[in-house]
Amino acid sequence: MFKGSLRKHLWQAMPAFAILAAMIAFASVFSEKFATYANIKNVISQSSTLAIAAIGQTFVLLQGGIDLSVGSTISLSTVILAQVSSVPGVGIPLALITAVLAGALVGLINGLGVVRFRIPPMIITLSTGSLVKGIALLIQPKPGGNISVTLLDILTAKAGVLNTSSLMALALYALAFLTLHYTRYGRQVYAVGNDALHARQSGVAADRVVVTTYMVSGMVAAVAGMVLAMRVFSGDPLIGDNYSMDSVAAAVVGGVSLIGGSGSVLGALAGALVLGMINNMMNMLKVFAYYQYIIKGAILVLALLVFRIKRRARTTC
């Protein structure tokens, strides 16, 4: 059905889907509450933010970078929404546009730092992440603010188990999948992640590709922030902190290579759902919050180990 390298990229995502399926089966058996309508709705809506953020992270990882400013951009986006969206009249469109533009700007700075000033991606994105977090704190030091009720109504409108947020996530995934696997731009992202020098020699404008992936990541993070703001119904300058690492984890669990050039964005979706499931299951099993971090970390290490072993088996046999 799928031709070319897409088959390989999807194959790399398979373990994540298998883990997801196993977790669903496990949860359905061991918890009566899991398979309820309310809970499934809850898992999906909880996972939406991470799933969306993981799209942008995947773009960046595929071209060989990493974006650790995602979390701060998400926080900033929630703060912008909380401050601007309830301004009468122009508030809603102004808030949405400002948030996305802010994300794009963060991405632009990251991208230019990487291609112009040759700063390692991890360093530049950590730095801008800190910078953005500071700005978010300046704008709104504490959780709160006013989010437009109209916007809330729009973004939480339901269609079965899916609400507007999760539909938005799905639409973004479809768009990202098409872009990465069926457009020349997508092909270039993979080419740069494989070998930037030779991609350049094949006529790929590698610098432009790198910068745009960071901008995609920033803008997508802004959207993730909106979804998160709707769910908690407030702006919070620190709420996004975990998403930088979690979005990397989701993508990598989903089979996206940390060194770039292989994996599929669909894997990132599975990875995000796996992480969401872990949270949900532990909440239902009433695991104490601090243990949740430990267990989540352990499960991630385990998942990554499975990948390492799998990959080694492939290369030596």
Add this chain to the structure above:
Amino acid sequence: MQTNQNEVILAGCGLCKQFSGNPVLTGVSIACRRGNVLALVGENGAGKSTLMNILSGGLMPDDGRLEMDGEEIVFSSPHAAKARGVAFVHQELSLMENMTVGENIMLGQEPLTGRRLISQRALHREAERILAEIGYHVPVERIVSELTPAQKQMTEIAKAWAGKPRVMILDEPTSSLNKTESDQLFRFVRRIRDEGVSVVLITHRLEEIPLACDDVMVLKDGEMTAHERVDRITRDEIICRMVGREITNTYPARCKALSADLLLELRDVSLGRELSHISMAVPRGSVIGVGGLEGQGQYELARALFGIRPFTAGEVLVAGQPARIRSPRSAMRHGIAYVPDDRKLEGLVLPLSVGENISMLVLKQLCARGLLNRRKTEACALEGMESLRIRAHSHRQPVASLSGGNQQKIVFTKWLQFKPKLLVLHEPTRGIDVQSKLEIYELIRSLTAQGLSVLIFTSDMLELIGLSDRIYVLYEGAVSGQLCGEDATEEKIMQLSAGLGNAAGGGEVPHV
């Protein structure tokens, strides 16, 4: 046709280039003519790559100019040159490992559907057509990382050919190809020449020149020392112009009788599905060659001997004692050294200096009270450089800046510091200049005279015949036959390589 022959497509006039004060090219002129194949030969460091990089937009000349179709032109990048029809197939392959053959060939010119999306079906069909033009079959939907070196090379050529170049520069395209594949490539070269393409072929295998080329151009130390029609210059003359001295005997004399004292013996060793029931004997002080077509298990055998991926069955005896070689460390404990085929990736630490690379294996001896002794380290490096005549400004120079031949000599020096008993050489002269090649051949002989044994894996037929006291030929992971060095001929080896063991008549020679 005759009139077309003289039409110059791309010309370089009086090209000069310096790298950090060292002149690498001084006033060289070159003309790429329509329907003409030009062989470019010279030692490594003679300026071939620099010249070709200037012609294809990779470098700017310090002096001189380029002309295309009679008009002056400046290429700002390799891509700009490609857009004007000048394609350079590099020796370092530029393929995307995670993409398919087809996606690589069509990179940058993917066929789009009406909705501006890539049509993968059309893309792979088109790639297949281009490969068919070259006359070499590579599965277009295979991921590149799963290809053999020969398939990668052909894919690389197809990628260049996909851009419909008018000038095609091939840098040592045959170094990873076997005889059949080389012949296929030369057929393709002759055909595109007849279609009016200008081809420049860089090669170290001089015997290939008459097969495909019309003219020969020789570079030595950045200057042109010969430019002749192929039929007006002999192989010896070419070598003479390359090195500036006459070389009468390429291969040093072999030792006459093989010792009965076996240093290494393989009994029925296997490795998964790749190697099956291989038996070999390496007498002390001998050179044993392993030949065969590309990818018949040479890579696996060489690496298993060094414990990188150990044998899964069978017995290995070192000096008559059963040896368990489970890792490179244990191989080294048994006195086995391995010079890998990919020196840049596996043989050297490129950013480190010549001295640091040479002393890498003997750091323990160079230490005093747990700290590295600088004087000892330097002495070790200088002695190593001296004994193998490594041409470098200083032992502090990074190895990345040296020519291939000198780099390979550093790998040798590094292992000799360690005083091995068995030297496993994997394509020891791939991509290095004639002079260094000869020096390595002489080194191999002088080492065996001192009692060292050498096991050499090579795809260079002449090298295999010229150096080996005994030759094993691999076919599909098994030994298809063995020959005495003395009566080995190209034909016999080819027959064994094709798995026609009995027809070769060489058959089984009893173990010594």
